[in-house]
Amino acid sequence: MPMQGFGQDHVTQSPQAGGLRNAGMALDMDWIGALRVNAPAVNRAAAALPARRVLTGEQRAAWMCKAVACMDLTTLSGDDTAARVARLCAKARQPLRPDLLEAMGMEGLRVGAVCVYHEMITPALEALEGTGIPVAAVSTGFPAGLSPMRLRIAEIEASVAAGAQEIDIVISRRRVLEGRWEALHDELRAFRAACGAAHMKAILATGELGGLRNVARAAMVAMMAGADFIKTSTGKEPVNATLPVTLVMLRMIRDYHERTGWRVGMKPAGGISKAGEALAYLAMLREELGREWLSPELFRFGASSLLADIERQLEQHVSGRPSAGWRHGIG
Numbered sequence: 001m002p003m004q005g006f007g008q009d010h011v012t013q014s015p016q017a018g019g020l021r022n023a024g025m026a027l028d029m030d031w032i033g034a035l036r037v038n039a040p041a042v043n044r045a046a047a048a049l050p051a052r053r054v055l056t057g058e059q060r061a062a063w064m065c066k067a068v069a070c071m072d073l074t075t076l077s078g079d080d081t082a083a084r085v086a087r088l089c090a091k092a093r094q095p096l097r098p099d100l101l102e103a104m105g106m107e108g109l110r111v112g113a114v115c116v117y118h119e120m121i122t123p124a125l126e127a128l129e130g131t132g133i134p135v136a137a138v139s140t141g142f143p144a145g146l147s148p149m150r151l152r153i154a155e156i157e158a159s160v161a162a163g164a165q166e167i168d169i170v171i172s173r174r175r176v177l178e179g180r181w182e183a184l185h186d187e188l189r190a191f192r193a194a195c196g197a198a199h200m201k202a203i204l205a206t207g208e209l210g211g212l213r214n215v216a217r218a219a220m221v222a223m224m225a226g227a228d229f230i231k232t233s234t235g236k237e238p239v240n241a242t243l244p245v246t247l248v249m250l251r252m253i254r255d256y257h258e259r260t261g262w263r264v265g266m267k268p269a270g271g272i273s274k275a276g277e278a279l280a281y282l283a284m285l286r287e288e289l290g291r292e293w294l295s296p297e298l299f300r301f302g303a304s305s306l307l308a309d310i311e312r313q314l315e316q317h318v319s320g321r322p323s324a325g326w327r328h329g330i331g
């Protein structure tokens, strides 16, 4: 079924406003073919960033809280149980200890979403009832994305029917590696149609795409196909989120916004477990896309263990004393 917005010239689309979603556009192969990435320059820019942006004290604490608000608190393990998901959701409702929040003069902090496998959607929804925190489900044969297409579509539909408001799909890496952009666009359009009202995050699995130019091209095709977010990784690839890959994706988001008016969200995910790393990603986001993107509507971290390090560092900030990691087990 054709999606709203497809087939229209991208320059005539209305700018996104009032919560409207990226409608996507027909595949523009001239645009895709013209994309170039200067890898050494990207690597240099990413390497220079953490040293350029050193935050301390209250400012650092405030940015760590922003990282919490933009977090998809995640558990994606083969041994997940309803009880583990319920504990994770309790943490999602109250990500930081009340005494820490009080000391920082903050209230009402919660995470961006809870991210789980399909089977854990119902326990997550039950544990989050009344909070407004959305449940995101990974889908389409996560993490490899190699199951039959009809099953991948059915999986999305089942997760949406179960109540997931966000669907994290994985792209077929082979379409990128073989340069089959139209097939990739078609696949992603079909995923987006199956998502219906649920927001679609397109996981590019950047560590398996064979280089930064392919990352740029895959990111652009995903946005042309109507992705609400583009996401780096599943957390299961040998190389997951990195600053250079994120820089390339942010620049594609900026290009796409400049040419179509649509704002697409960014989700670095996989292997981000330290507060200092999270701050570097936020600084990059702010430099590349501006403050407008610094909200859970347009930015998420996908992380299973980042929250524990942020809480530990905030405890240190509030108390002025070092805090041991074991005191902050979940998240």
Ligand SMILES: O=C[C@H](O)COP(=O)(O)O
Binding pocket: 074, 076, 115, 233, 234, 235, 236, 269, 270, 271, 272, 302, 303, 304, 305, 306
């Ligand atoms: O989408 C989220 C990732 O799977 C989380 O990866 P992580 O467990 O390395 O934090």
